[in-house]
Amino acid sequence: MERIKSKIEELANRINAPKEYLPTYGYSEDFARPHIEVKGNELHWVVVERG
16 A cells, blocks of 8 residues: 555656645545555545545
8 A cells, every 4th residue: 555655646746736636545534535445456446425
């Protein structure tokens, strides 16, 4: 997960993407903010809206 986070932050810095536009990693903040989960060899981009 740390490698994924590092790469996303590297790419976000190139385009000056605000931190609040980036996903969270391994947990959800809810309110449609995406988060990334890793299960086995799979990467999941998850969006949770109001629980």
